[in-house]
Amino acid sequence: MSSIPVKEAAITSYPKFIGRALWLATEGSFAFYAWMTALTAVFLVGANAWANQVAGGMISTNMTDHVSWGLYIANFTFCVGLAAGGVMMVIPAYLYDDEEMHKVVIIGEVVAIAAIVMCTLSVVVDLGRPDRFWHLIPGIGKFNWPMSMLTWDVIVLNGYLVINLHVVGYLLYMRYLGRKPNGWWYLPFVFLSIFWAISIHTVTAFLYCGLGGRPFWNSALLAPRFLASAFVSGPAFIILVMRVLRVTTGYAAPIGPARTLIQIIRVAMTINLLMLVSEIFTVLYTGSAHAAPLNYLFFGAHGKSGLVQWIWTAIGMNLLGTVLFFTPAAMERSHVRILACLLVIVGIWIEKGMGLIVPGFIPSTLHEIVEYSPSLLEWKVVAGIWGLGLIILTLSLKLIVNVFTGRMELHPSADKTSVS
Amino acid sequence: MPRIASLFFAVLLCLFASMALAALWQSGTRANMPASRTDKAQVSQASVHSNETHPVIIRKPSGPPRIELAGNDPQGLIASVACSTCHSVRQANLENKTAATLDEFHQGMTFNHGSITCYACHNPNESDALRLADGSSVTFENVMTLCSQCHSKQAESFAHGAHGGMNGHWDLSRGPQMKNNCIDCHDPHVPKYPKMIVGFKPKDRFNEPPNAEDNHKGTAAHDNH
Amino acid sequence: MTTTEPSNIAKANVNTNRSLPIVENFTRRAAVKGGFATLGAAAFVAAISPLRQAAKSTTAVEFMQQHYTELSPEQKADVIARLEAETKEKYGADVTIADDRPIPGTKFVYAINLSVCNGNGKCVEACHKENNHDRSTNQSYIRVIEMPKGTMDMEKGSTTYSGVVPKDDKFYLPVQCQQCDEPPCVDVCPVKATWKEEDGIVVVDYNWCIGCRYCEAACPYHARRFNWKQPEVPAEEINPDQSYLSNRVRPVGVVEKCTYCLHRTRRGKLPACLEACPTGARVFGNILDKDSSIRWILENKRVYILKEELGTKPAFFYYFD
Numbered sequence: 001m002s003s004i005p006v007k008e009a010a011i012t013s014y015p016k017f018i019g020r021a022l023w024l025a026t027e028g029s030f031a032f033y034a035w036m037t038a039l040t041a042v043f044l045v046g047a048n049a050w051a052n053q054v055a056g057g058m059i060s061t062n063m064t065d066h067v068s069w070g071l072y073i074a075n076f077t078f079c080v081g082l083a084a085g086g087v088m089m090v091i092p093a094y095l096y097d098d099e100e101m102h103k104v105v106i107i108g109e110v111v112a113i114a115a116i117v118m119c120t121l122s123v124v125v126d127l128g129r130p131d132r133f134w135h136l137i138p139g140i141g142k143f144n145w146p147m148s149m150l151t152w153d154v155i156v157l158n159g160y161l162v163i164n165l166h167v168v169g170y171l172l173y174m175r176y177l178g179r180k181p182n183g184w185w186y187l188p189f190v191f192l193s194i195f196w197a198i199s200i201h202t203v204t205a206f207l208y209c210g211l212g213g214r215p216f217w218n219s220a221l222l223a224p225r226f227l228a229s230a231f232v233s234g235p236a237f238i239i240l241v242m243r244v245l246r247v248t249t250g251y252a253a254p255i256g257p258a259r260t261l262i263q264i265i266r267v268a269m270t271i272n273l274l275m276l277v278s279e280i281f282t283v284l285y286t287g288s289a290h291a292a293p294l295n296y297l298f299f300g301a302h303g304k305s306g307l308v309q310w311i312w313t314a315i316g317m318n319l320l321g322t323v324l325f326f327t328p329a330a331m332e333r334s335h336v337r338i339l340a341c342l343l344v345i346v347g348i349w350i351e352k353g354m355g356l357i358v359p360g361f362i363p364s365t366l367h368e369i370v371e372y373s374p375s376l377l378e379w380k381v382v383a384g385i386w387g388l389g390l391i392i393l394t395l396s397l398k399l400i401v402n403v404f405t406g407r408m409e410l411h412p413s414a415d416k417t418s419v420s
Numbered sequence: 421m422p423r424i425a426s427l428f429f430a431v432l433l434c435l436f437a438s439m440a441l442a443a444l445w446q447s448g449t450r451a452n453m454p455a456s457r458t459d460k461a462q463v464s465q466a467s468v469h470s471n472e473t474h475p476v477i478i479r480k481p482s483g484p485p486r487i488e489l490a491g492n493d494p495q496g497l498i499a500s501v502a503c504s505t506c507h508s509v510r511q512a513n514l515e516n517k518t519a520a521t522l523d524e525f526h527q528g529m530t531f532n533h534g535s536i537t538c539y540a541c542h543n544p545n546e547s548d549a550l551r552l553a554d555g556s557s558v559t560f561e562n563v564m565t566l567c568s569q570c571h572s573k574q575a576e577s578f579a580h581g582a583h584g585g586m587n588g589h590w591d592l593s594r595g596p597q598m599k600n601n602c603i604d605c606h607d608p609h610v611p612k613y614p615k616m617i618v619g620f621k622p623k624d625r626f627n628e629p630p631n632a633e634d635n636h637k638g639t640a641a642h643d644n645h
Numbered sequence: 646m647t648t649t650e651p652s653n654i655a656k657a658n659v660n661t662n663r664s665l666p667i668v669e670n671f672t673r674r675a676a677v678k679g680g681f682a683t684l685g686a687a688a689f690v691a692a693i694s695p696l697r698q699a700a701k702s703t704t705a706v707e708f709m710q711q712h713y714t715e716l717s718p719e720q721k722a723d724v725i726a727r728l729e730a731e732t733k734e735k736y737g738a739d740v741t742i743a744d745d746r747p748i749p750g751t752k753f754v755y756a757i758n759l760s761v762c763n764g765n766g767k768c769v770e771a772c773h774k775e776n777n778h779d780r781s782t783n784q785s786y787i788r789v790i791e792m793p794k795g796t797m798d799m800e801k802g803s804t805t806y807s808g809v810v811p812k813d814d815k816f817y818l819p820v821q822c823q824q825c826d827e828p829p830c831v832d833v834c835p836v837k838a839t840w841k842e843e844d845g846i847v848v849v850d851y852n853w854c855i856g857c858r859y860c861e862a863a864c865p866y867h868a869r870r871f872n873w874k875q876p877e878v879p880a881e882e883i884n885p886d887q888s889y890l891s892n893r894v895r896p897v898g899v900v901e902k903c904t905y906c907l908h909r910t911r912r913g914k915l916p917a918c919l920e921a922c923p924t925g926a927r928v929f930g931n932i933l934d935k936d937s938s939i940r941w942i943l944e945n946k947r948v949y950i951l952k953e954e955l956g957t958k959p960a961f962f963y964y965f966d
Contacts, residue, residue: 026678040688044688045692052695055695055699057874057898058856058871058873058898059873059874064624064628064873065623065870065871066626068858068862128854128855128856128858128872128899128900129855129898131699131703131708132708132836132854135755135836135853136835136855141660142836142837142853144834144835144836144837147832147833148832149837150835154835199954212861212957213863213866213952262754292800304701312748361862363800365865366788366799366820368627368801368805368867370626370627455911531930573861581930581939582925582946583761584925585922588914588915588920589913590929590937591748593913594912594913594914597915600925605925615763615809615810615811616810617808617922618764618765618766618806619765619766620766621782621783622769622780622782622785624782
């Protein structure tokens with residue numbers, strides 16, 4: 001504890017903390033301004049596209065009564081995985097007392113926050129009547145909990161957001177004040193977030209796998225597959241974020257955390273690929289009608305093969321990324337590591353997003369094949385969502401760097417030996 | 421300090437738990453609400469269920485067919501010929517099974533009703549009526565009795581609303597039901613139900629049929645925003 | 646990046662202590678930041694300006710409308726009056742929207758005789774006209790699958806057939822909402838906008854649905870339709886005999902489905918698809934009435950249901966002669 005003569009009440013000092021954070025968030029190098037301007041421009045394009053969609057109806061997307069969920073829900077599924085991936089930093093740091101991981105676990109948590117915001121936005125833009133959002137609020141609207149898995153998803157996603165906001169906010173605020181954080185205020189939430197992170201992706205998987213009419217999704221393996229791919233894409237994304245942080249701000253994490261994450265990725269990716277093989281074998285060996293969506297996805301059916309290049313590219317990227325992750329070069333700070341991360345992130349986005357959502361609808365429940373590829377408007381909206389997510393992520397990281405390097409302190413002191 | 425923090429945490433947990441319980445309880449009571457509301461509204465409907473039963477009206481042919489002549493009679497009216505005009509004075513050929521030998525007023529008639537003879541249904545003793553298998557006469561208005569004698573399965577289905585179309589009401593206490601008779605859909609000489617042409621198809625986006633030329637009426641087939 | 650750090654640290658540390666030179670920079674910096682922030686806010690407002698367009702087509706009263714099951718009779722009357730006025734305004738047609746409630750002691754069941762159906766599609770067209778569907782897409786709640794004889798596997802079937810029917814080696818399978826007794830669509834709706842009523846019909850409150858399309862994903866029978874755009878129906882073609890839960894003209898962005906023509910059947914009439922069927926393949930009635938035709942079918946014909954293994958318990962049966 002630092003010796004402070006007067007202790008300001010939190011009710012006034014917290015807003016000042018936020019205010020100062022926002023002030024410093026708008027300062028940086030020219031590259032930073034260019035990055036933020038570009039993201040803002042992308043976000044505005046997406047916001048405008050979405051506003052046009054609301055005004056003119058969802059006919060401007062390429063979704064149909066046959067394929068009624070598309071790019072938006074695909075992106076939602078991927079982003080939930082990203083959010084859940086942060087838990088792979090929390091477990092080593094808090095359950096296994098990995099000291100080095102402790103220093104960077106907060107990065108995983110802010111990635112989770114940005115990802116959850118992207119999830120929520122991805123679902124809101126998919127609503128036909130976003131103005132009726134209030135119908136979901138329990139008490140005011142009609143909340144079909146516990147029957148509807150969507151209501152579970154609303155609860156767990158918002159809960160996860162609140163938990164992470166609290167933990168990150170509390171730790172940064174304490175660091176800013178120069179005080180040692182009180183374990184009771186954040187440790188229970190951190191431990192809760194471990195189980196909660198598993199639950200957000202399990203619930204999202206249950207959304208799909210509970211539908212008997214969609215045999216491509218109606219598999220017990222869907223939830224484990226979701227978790228396995230989340231624990232690849234999440235940590236891979238975090239590794240990329242840490243590299244960007246080091247390159248742009250010089251805030252370098254020790255080499256241990258990234259190595260732990262890569263070891264986790266190695267295991268999770270192997271499990272993910274094993275599960276994929278298991279699914280493919282089970283469906284194709286049986287040869288029942290339930291093989292139709294998988295056949296369409298991998299080989300095309302009835303002359304329609306719109307997704308075939310996508311899925312094989314994704315499989316190739318995933319395999320190549322996995323192989324690269326197993327090389328020794330991946331354990332060092334190298335281009336191999338970055339390439340592997342990019343490969344698996346894109347590969348999993350395709351396989352879990354478009355490669356899971358769209359084939360669930362093809363063939364339709366009456367076995368018609370109506371293909372889907374997103375319209376330009378849908379791409380714009382999703383780009384806008386990613387733009388906003390990256391804005392939030394950038395600003396949060398900037399705050400972290402400012403606070404942890406002491407640029408932002410209530411009572412500036414020369415020594416910065418305290419670590420959270 | 422730790423005590424306050426854990427107390428706060430415990431309060432939060434209790435809050436969440438109570439919200440969950442409240443939502444569960446609400447979903448339980450709200451499920452009962454639709455029933456109670458509709459019970460009140462249904463009272464007015466229930467009283468309509470009167471004892472009076474509306475009829476099931478089955479169309480009937482108006483009588484024996486008459487052939488219209490090309491010219492007019494001396495009074496200027498359209499002349500027509502009844503079956504009995506010729507057949508009351510002619511010998512009946514009880515073995516005839518085809519329309520090939522028929523001429524005069526039967527020209528152009530086709531016959532495709534199995535291998536039965538004309539006089540299996542037509543009455544040689546009473547040309548303006550039909551006859552059943554036991555020889556008893558049945559009028560053209562009651563032709564359904566004749567069809568039912570061989571096609572009893574379809575007749576049974578018809579009686580239970582499972583064969584032949586209908587209009588009107590399923591609830592005969594509120595209104596009548598109209599049905600066709602057999603020969604409204606089945607020509608007794610060529611009874612096989614005629615083929616039809618599909619007139620109306622949905623125009624789905626991205627769902628063109630394989631032979632698109634028949635259905636290329638709409639614009640929606642190639643809409644790609 | 647690290648070279649600029651010390652001076653920034655100095656500035657951040659001393660903004661409470663130093664005076665004039667820093668205050669001057671502070672003000673200019675604040676002005677620049679404020680300017681760009683205003684620019685950003687203005688750009689955002691401009692970007693989402695089409696929302697203002699969308700807001701024009703809705704009212705505060707409509708926005709605040711409660712769930713159908715929680716409206717009092719007076720509120721329902723107000724809602725219906727408002728909807729009738731809106732239909733007149735948007736479509737130029739005078740319509741009557743009723744509030745048809747279930748007849749006590751009824752449970753509706755439908756059956757189709759697959760030996761008789763010849764795939765002519767008149768039922769599809771009748772549904773399209775009766776339910777005020779969008780004209781440009783020829784939308785309908787019924788889809789007819791042309792199936793090869795000898796299999797029940799819909800994978801071998803096709804909905805895009807045309808021309809002369811029936812083709813010799815095919816039979817025809819019309820599919821519409823099965824009004825399941827265990828409907829997956831009702832389970833998954835997050836806001837309870839769809840529910841099963843006492844007479845078995847699964848209905849949707851179009852003014853409560855948020856358009857998430859989870860029900861459309863959950864339905865195994867392709868029974869649900871989403872209004873991707875505002876339905877377009879010419880005034881003279883609008884069926885003016887409407888009901889709140891069934892064939893009133895639906896707004897954009899909500900899900901709809903076959904309601905067994907409850908605006909007709911709850912008044913004792915036959916559904917439009919049955920009346921239009923020229924071959925008489927369709928049978929409809931109240932299963933609780935032991936003398937009804939549908940009861941006779943279920944007791945005397947070998948009926949089967951679609952996708953029985955899913956456990957949805959449909960109220961829609963198929964049989965052959």
